Amino acid sequence: MNHKVHVIGVGMVKFAKPGASDDYHVMAANAARTALEDAGVEYGDIDQVFAGYVYGDSTCGQRAVYELGLTGVPIVNVNNNCSTGSTALFAGRQAVLSGEAECVLVVGFEQMEKGALASKFNDRPTPLDPQAGVMNDVQGITQAPPAAQMFGGAGREYRWKHGTRRETFAKISEKARKHAANNPYALFRELLSVEQILASPEVFDPLTRYQCCPPTCGAAAAVICTPAFAKKRGLQDGVYIAAQAMRTDYASTFEERSMIKMVGYDMAKHCAEAVYKQAGLGPKDVQVVELHDCFTANELLTYEALGLCPEGEAEKFIWDGDNTYGGKWVTNPSGGLLSKGHPLGATGLAQCTELVWQLRGQAEKRQVEGARVALQHNLGLGGACVITMYRRD
Amino acid sequence: MTDALRYDGKVALITGAGNGLGRSHALLLASRGARVVVNDLGGSATGGGKSSAAADNVVAEIKAAGGEAVANYDSVEDGGKIVQCALDSFGRIDIVVNNAGILRDSSFQKMSAEDWDLIMRVHVQGAFKVTHAAWPRLREQSYGRVIFTSSAAGIYGNFGQANYSAAKLGLVGLGFTLAAEGRKYNIRVNTIAPVAGSRMTETILPKELIDALRPEYVSPLVAWLAHENCEETGGLFEVGGGFFAKLRWERTEGQLFRVGRNITPELVEKVWPTIVDFGKSTHPADVTQALQPVLDNVNAGASKGGNQFIDVDQALGYEFPPIKTRYDERDLSLYALGVGAAADPQDDNELRYVYEMHGKGFTALPTYAVIPALTGVMNAFRDGQNAPGLNYGLDRLLHGEQYTELRRPLPPKATLSHRTWVKDIFDKGKNAFVVMAIETTDETGEVLAYNELGAVIRGAGGWGGERGPASDVNTPPDRAPDFSREEKIGPNQALLYRLSGDWNPLHVDAGFASAFGFPKPILHGLCTFGYAARHALNALGVDPKQFKSIKVRFADSVFPGETLHTEIWRESETRAIIRCKVVERDKVVLSNAAIEFYKEVPNTAPKAKATSTASSAASAKAEPTSGDIFAAIGQFLQKHPELAAKANTVFQFKLSAPSSVWTIDCKANSVGQGETATPECILELSDADFMLMCTGKADPQQLFTGGKLKIGGNVMASMKLGFLKKLDPELVMAAMRGRIGVAAAAEVVPPAAEAGPTSADVFVAIRDYIEKNPELAPKLQTVFGFQLRSPDSAYTIDLKTGAGAVLEGIAGTPDCTLELSDADFMAMTSGRADPQQLFTGGKLKIGGNVMASMKLGFLKKLDMKAAQAAIAANRAKGRTGSAAAPEAAPAKTAQAPAIADKLAARLGGVKQDQAVTLQLRIKDPASAWVLNLGPQGGSISAGEAGQPDATITLADADLLALAQGKAAAQSLFQRGQLRVDGDARLAHHLSLLEGAL
Secondary structure, eight states, X not given: OOOOEEEEEEEEOOOBOTTSSOOHHHHXXXXXXXXXXXXXXXXXXXXXXXXXXXXXXXXXXXXXXXXXXXXXXXXXXXXXXXXXXXXXXXXXHHHHHTTSOSEEEEEEEEOOOXXXXXXXXXXXXXXXXXXXXXXXXXXXXXXXXXXXXXXXXXXXXXXXXXXXXXXXXXXXXXXXXXXXXXXXXOSOOSOOOHHHHHHSOEXXXXXXXXXXXXXXXXXXXXXXXXXXXXXXXXXXXXXXXXXXXXXXXXXXXXXXXXXXXXXXXXXXXXXXXXXXXXXTOOGGXXXXXXXXXXXXXXXHHHHHHTTSSOTTOHHHXXXXXXXXXXXXXXXXXXXXXXHHOBOHHHHHHHHHHHHHHHHHTOOGGGOOTTXXXXXEEEEETXXXXXXXXXXXX | OTTOOOOTTOEEEETTTTSHHHHXXXXXHHHTTOEEEEEOOOOOTTSOOOOSHHHHHHHHHHHXXXXXXXXXXXXXXXXXXXXXHHHHHHSXXXXXXXXXXXXXXXXXXXXXXXXXXXXIIIIIIHHHHHHHHHHHHHHHTTOEEEEEEOOHHHHHOOTTBHHHHHHHHHHHHHHHHHHHHHGGGTEEEEEEEEOOOOTTTTTTSOHHHHHHSOGGGTHHHHHHHTSTTOOOOSEEEEEETTEEEEEOOOEXXXXXXXXXOOOOHHHHHHHHHHHTOTTSEEOOOSHHHHHHHHHHHHHTOBOOOBOSSBBHHHHTTOBOOOEEEEEOHHHHHHHHHHTTTTSSTTOHHHHTTTOTTXXXXXXXXXXXXXXXXXXXXXXXXXTTOOOTTBOOOGGGEEEEEEEEEESSOOOSSEEEEEXXXXXXXXXXXXXXXXXXXXXXXXXXXXXXXXXXXXXXXXXOOOSSOOOOSOSOOSOOOSSOOSEEEEEEOOTTHHHHHGGGSOOOGGGTOHHHHHHTTOSSOOOOHHHHHHHHXXXXXXXXXXXXXXXXXXXXXXXXXXXXXXXXXXXXXXXXXXXXXXXXXXXXXXXXXXXXXXXXXXXXXXXXXXXXXXXXXXXXXXXXXXXXXHHHHHHHXXXXXXXXXXXXXXXXXXXEEEEETTTEEEEEETTTTEEEESOOSOOSEEEEEEHHHHHHHHTXXXXXXXXXXXXXXXXXXXXXXXXXXXXXXXXXXXXXHHHHHHHHHHHGGGOOOOOOOOSSOOHHHHHHHHHHHHHHOTTHHHHHOEEEXXXXXXXXXXXXXXESSTTOEEEESOOSOOSEEEEEEHHHXXXXXXXXXXXXXXXXXXXXXXXXXXXXXXXXXXXXXXXXXXXXXXXHHHHHTTOOOOOBOOOOOOOXXXXXXXXXXXXXXXXXXXXXXXXXXXXXXXETTTEEEEEEESTTOOEEEESOOSSOSEEEEEEHHHHHHHHTTSSOHHHHHHTTSEEEEEOGGGGGGGGGGTTOO
């Protein structure tokens, strides 16, 4: 059985600060329209739509896609915290693989508010209660933004174990800004020095302001299809999804009283292993990676979860420059969540868009030379991790 | 000076710091550790010249005293350069003191444009340039303290300083706005108006005063405002000569005209005394507060109009102060005689109105119900108390219509309370028509009578307002009357009638009457009214006790001595139409009139009247309850159906502590307990907060944002509850009196305190638990304060000091303060209530570090049975089961030296291959230590290391916890209480400390 699912069209809008964007449905429709044009298909060709977003009332997906037409097509709204975008892609891919749909539109969008992520439903327990419980036991709870406490706490634990310097974390942000400088879709394109990053206000040691992704508004979309459909349209030589997996939390998330485990390290590790196995390829076969750098600490941990470097050696990996142009991999050529921005529902599809451009050789100044295999890592607390491997033969 | 305010690590920029105030600020801040940019152009006090000497001298002075400072000679107009100087020299900027200034005084007439511009440039433009250049930095670092220097000349004005005062007040506005813009970035902005003898004031103040006004009296305020502990922002302060004071705006309550009202200069002139009256005033602190009256006015709806005689907005709904009257058989008899009753003393039917020993029982003539009510209105008018907005005299007023209703027969004697309000105001074109409503209750609080007094106000109409209902009601049918009565009115009838209370000389004084255009005194309209009612009662043969109501229009005057002819048409068993004519002139004098009856005599015994004496003791102490308020709301809405119609919503109130449910159904205009209709908007709050809200002591908006009021359903509909503010406290009190009359018998003395556990007992149990679980305190590291209400008490659970303690009262500074009712606290600690739910339900308020409250989970583990046994034992011993009394807060003694001593003793034998130098920075109190480890053994000494491998920062108390083995270094690090600069693994060496003490 052929597991290939082709990605024949991608598109995104320029990410913007909260309050400075179009409304969600306009952004989403624009991204979807671009992806359809990119694929050369009509909205009428679409058999199913998967729409991902986190903050919004029910059926925002319909509201957005109705801008493109009213064809009665099935539309599924998807919500899976920060991994929402790639969860929509995961669901869309399954629809294609099942034979139920030939051509699927996946769109992700988010219209965020200013400030740190916060719970919207205060009349009931938050789904992150168990995670917060672990955190409370390990390090207590402060007034800092909750996500920064969680990932920052994982950073502390890593420092305690491996002695990592604060500069190392800052170095990741410096790299992200360098990459984003070449990405016209990114929110923050100014370069920052390690000193500037360290001098920005402390959010939760070791994280400073410039090591946290900003609340962002944006949308991105992809059109995926069966090999037969791609062939029919003459697109069979394009990018395809070679492997994909999703994992949720294991007992270790809650039982080991470890902040690193609590933020989903094992979930990512097992997910990556599954993808490598499915594709029959390993990290060494990959040239370019988009990974979930919501905070510098998480990018650092993810190098190890994805097997880009052995556990405990991320600091060396970073200072050796193996995460950027000229090194072993280019991680987050787009600027990542840190610089491009992190509109929760859109992020997974923006990562997909960047990697498709990379594999097609359309990434302009950001182009990673010889990119044939690309890896995408998208993580949500609560939790879910989706890892996708893209190829172009 | 252990608590000295220090500025270590902070960089301050002070403009104009070469002399006077600026120099004094700079010296003070530098002496306390700030690094200071001493800016001074070195010009003269009038802005001429330029020299570096002034700034250099101050810098030299600072350095000589061991401080750090750098001189800058740029003009404040080049503010960017001065800020850059701070960044170049010290790498940051924290404090900006805009102090530079010059004077160019002259009378306004002689002031040149150059004088004006120069002052504006230096003071306003300069302060802008400097602050604007520093602002991005302050925002970025989320810290800043900015001070502007204004002047009394700006605040109050001063002769010869037009330019200076304009500029100085400009800075006040700048300060206000920057305070608002900087608030969320932790930038605090304040403005001072100093009085100090300086170069600038030498020209205007006498020498002796200048000596008394040394700059050293001003700088301490500047220093405090510049300190990180000072949270004040947006303040304006007068300071100097030993005087320190804060200023704020004060605003008169002012005059409001509803939107849409035609406002003329004449109207403004008329209300001028109100506009400028500071008797009632407010102190708006921001634009939102400043706009509040306007917003309220807009929310109150469009103006209903008015003119110089009548302001409908003000007058409509106005309620007069309540009045009390009493009457007995004599008053009833006199009234009956006044309206012609018992003219035939043999007429048994009417004799009962005037003879208290009548065989069939003395009976009140029911129309007497108008007299006490009207007397109140008349007396108020006589005393010059008219409703606000009703600005006409008796000369324009004609009694036009009267409606009088009885809910049950008048008792032979009673003490009555009357509530009077302006019910309707209509614009009839040329005239206005004003309806006063009077509700009369008796001793029991039950409504006995209701009157509407309709007055024609001649020449007062024409503002284009509502015309009111059509007037052709109660027209006689087109047939001969079913009954008629004819009676000659006695020539002295008015003289008799007036003794019941209407003293208007029009009815007795011929001169007065002629002044109003009458040939002789006329009969009181209400006297005719009494005749008409009597005639109808007689003709219809109805028991006067069945009287329900009468409504009449006064069509024309009647002169005493004329013959009154009353025609009666029976419309139904309970209703008849009446018309009265004067036979001599064949004129209709009472028209559009009807009388109504109850089918049977209404219950004459109002509820529970008999218990009123028994309840007097209880009522003395009684407080109104929410039930009283809802009763009052019910009455209020009955009286103001238009408000109910406007709200048109079913509100449900879910009150807690004690809990009850109430429905205000504006659609059906009914208020009742329980869910009497499907609610559209649900409000949940405590009974106590509800009481505060309805008595105007708490603002619903604030309750809502404070989490004390939860609104469900149609949230926006809750905005329609504004009418609750209009609720008259007297209505509530009346409802309470009514309730007490009813319920007094049921009220019993609260039972003697039960032997169950109290909150004090629970705190004893907590103390016991903490004693048994010494690991708890080092783990939680938090001080909790508890403020319990009803009954009030306060406790501190200190899980930071040593093994922890429970203290009565609030001791020290809790990290986290919990406010809740005693009952909820008991419920929470006995597992009957969940803290989370109490919190989201607004019953538990948490201050300080909110998340710390999550650490209170251990309360669930309390063994209350054991606690109760302990309590019982304690009580047996005669101890009141209260927690330990607060100890005096222990002075903070540094633990680091003792720990270092112990450590030094054991370090000699600790050898390791790797040589490591650790800098230990201990805070609170501060100390610094160098820990060396290596192949030759270890050592620890006080001081600073040149090139440490890592710097470890932690509090003295945490160091102690490490040394006592009560805390682990990793846990402190993970919690952020222990910081490592450099390789964090080197902090693992802190395990050496374990067990040192």
